[in-house]
Amino acid sequence: MIQFDQVEKQYPDGTYAVRELDLTIQKGEFFVLIGPSGCGKTTTLKMINRLIPISDGTLRINGRKISEFDIHELRWNIGYVLQQIALFPHMTIAENIAVVPEMRKWDREKISRRVDELLEMVGLDPAVYRNRKPAELSGGQQQRIGVVRALAADPEVVLMDEPFSALDPISREKLQDDLLDLQRNIQKTIVFVTHDMKEAIKLGDRLCLMKEGRVVQIGTPSHIMSQPANNFVKSFIGTDHLEESRTVRDVVTAFPAQPAEGRRIESGETVLKALQLLAEADALTVYEHGRPIGTITHRTIVQFLGREVRL
Numbered sequence: 001m002i003q004f005d006q007v008e009k010q011y012p013d014g015t016y017a018v019r020e021l022d023l024t025i026q027k028g029e030f031f032v033l034i035g036p037s038g039c040g041k042t043t044t045l046k047m048i049n050r051l052i053p054i055s056d057g058t059l060r061i062n063g064r065k066i067s068e069f070d071i072h073e074l075r076w077n078i079g080y081v082l083q084q085i086a087l088f089p090h091m092t093i094a095e096n097i098a099v100v101p102e103m104r105k106w107d108r109e110k111i112s113r114r115v116d117e118l119l120e121m122v123g124l125d126p127a128v129y130r131n132r133k134p135a136e137l138s139g140g141q142q143q144r145i146g147v148v149r150a151l152a153a154d155p156e157v158v159l160m161d162e163p164f165s166a167l168d169p170i171s172r173e174k175l176q177d178d179l180l181d182l183q184r185n186i187q188k189t190i191v192f193v194t195h196d197m198k199e200a201i202k203l204g205d206r207l208c209l210m211k212e213g214r215v216v217q218i219g220t221p222s223h224i225m226s227q228p229a230n231n232f233v234k235s236f237i238g239t240d241h242l243e244e245s246r247t248v249r250d251v252v253t254a255f256p257a258q259p260a261e262g263r264r265i266e267s268g269e270t271v272l273k274a275l276q277l278l279a280e281a282d283a284l285t286v287y288e289h290g291r292p293i294g295t296i297t298h299r300t301i302v303q304f305l306g307r308e309v310r311l
Contacts, residue, residue, distance in 0.1 A: 001027050002048060002157065002189065007057035009043050009213075017043040019213045021057070027156075028187045032204035034194055036236070040213040041193045045159050048191060049078045061157065076104055079150030079158040079188075083165050085142045087134040093119075093145055094130040100153040118148035121185070122178060140171035147179065151186070160192045164199070176202055197237050201225070201302055209233055222298055225305050226275035246271045251304045252286050252294035259285055259292035267293060275301055 002025040009018040018040040025031045033041035046052040047059060050066060059066050066074060087096050094115045101111045116126040122144040134142055143163060150158050164172045176199060183190060194200050200207050201221045208218045217229040228234045249267040251274070262283035265274055274284055278298045286294045 001025065001060075001062055002191070003058075003060045003063075004044075005058040005060070007044075007047065007059050008055050009040070009047065009052060010055040016213050018047070021213075021215060023208060023215060023218060025189060025191060027189055030183055030190045030192065030203055030205045032192045032194060032200045032207045033210065034197065034200045034207055035210035035216075037195065038212075039210040041208075041210050042161055043213075044210070045161055045191055045193050048157070048159060049075050049080060076100060076153055077155045077157065079153075079155040081146050081150045081158065081160040081163045083162045085134075085146040087142060087145060087149075089134050092131050092133060093137070094126075096134070096145060097149045097152050099149065104153055106153075114152060118151060121182060122148055138171075139167055140175060143167065143171075143175060144178070147175075147182075151188070155188070157189045157191070160190060162193055162195065165194070165196070172199075179203065201305060209236065221302050221305075222275045222278065225302075226272045246304075248274050248284075248286050248296060249288065249293075251296050251300060254304055255296070255300040257295045257297075257300065260295045261285070262295055265296075271301065271304065 004021045004023050007018060007021040008016065010016050021040075021044065033044055035041050043052055047054050048061075048066070050071060061069075061074075087093075088099075094112075097115045097118060098111045101114060106114075115130060119126045119129055124141065124144060129137070129141075134145070137145065146163065147160075150160075164175050167175065180203065192200075192203060194203075204221060206218060206220055207224055209216045209224065211232060217224055217233050219227075224233065225237065228237065247267065248265055248269050248271065251271060252267065260283060262285040263277060263281040264287055265277060265284040267286050267288040274296060275298075277284055278296075278301060283295050283297045285292050286296060
């Protein structure tokens with residue numbers, strides 16, 4: 001668990017990057033920080049592993065102040081993935097992954113097993129890739145190595161700072177899917193920074209929308225999409241045009257599914273009305289002219305909204 005209690009970051013010139021930050025990130029949660037450029041999301045991320053020192057307030061991991069950790073102990077237990085992958089070009093893939101385990105004095109056999117395990121976890125055959133150099137890999141493959149390198153020493157927390165933003169759309173979407181599959185298996189606490197609302201909706205268990213160093217709204221993707229806190233949130237996430245113009249019929253058309261047991265909703269109801277009903281139901285059976293035409297769930301709604309938001 002990561003807890004921010006009235007955390008602030010002020011620079012020597014008096015500028016505040018983060019103001020009065022209060023939030024709790026639960027163990028095993030995929031937590032996304034999002035907002036316009038300069039809103040403080042990357043500063044918030046970097047305060048967790050003390051790359052940026054806090055100016056005021058208290059930041060705890062599992063109840064312990066981060067200032068009480070030995071800096072090496074802290075960072076060894078926090079994986080870090082950057083937009084700039086920063087693999088060591090002169091080292092093999094196996095050597096790149098093994099950096100932190102070697103610093104922690106793991107034995108060679110344990111490190112070798114861990115390297116193979118992680119490569120297999122992201123669909124890269126160890127026999128093919130462990131002895132290659134980074135230059136021999138595609139951008140997407142290099143970013144996969146960046147992700148598993150951050151997991152090599154089995155940290156409790158993984159920080160990811162816009163890790164996929166430099167990739168082409170196809171590679172980016174594939175890596176997002178891979179990361180979701182990976183998280184279902186490893187259940188790490190992931191704090192993820194992005195400026196892309198579609199990415200945030202797809203990946204996050206909860207989103208934290210920031211503006212000018214302050215938290216504007218925290219909630220699940222469906223909660224924020226259906227109940228934006230103010231006009232800034234509406235404008236940023238692009239839901240201002242969805243309130244009347246997108247219906248349940250649009251969702252069923254985009255994501256067809258056979259009718260199944262679920263609470264009834266008429267096809268002409270708005271998407272946001274469906275989200276509100278899904279807060280109390282696992283699925284909704286869509287009816288049109290008295291007959292069922294499909295089923296929608298929280299997942300299909302979020303996928304639909306993620307495709308529809310204006311960026």
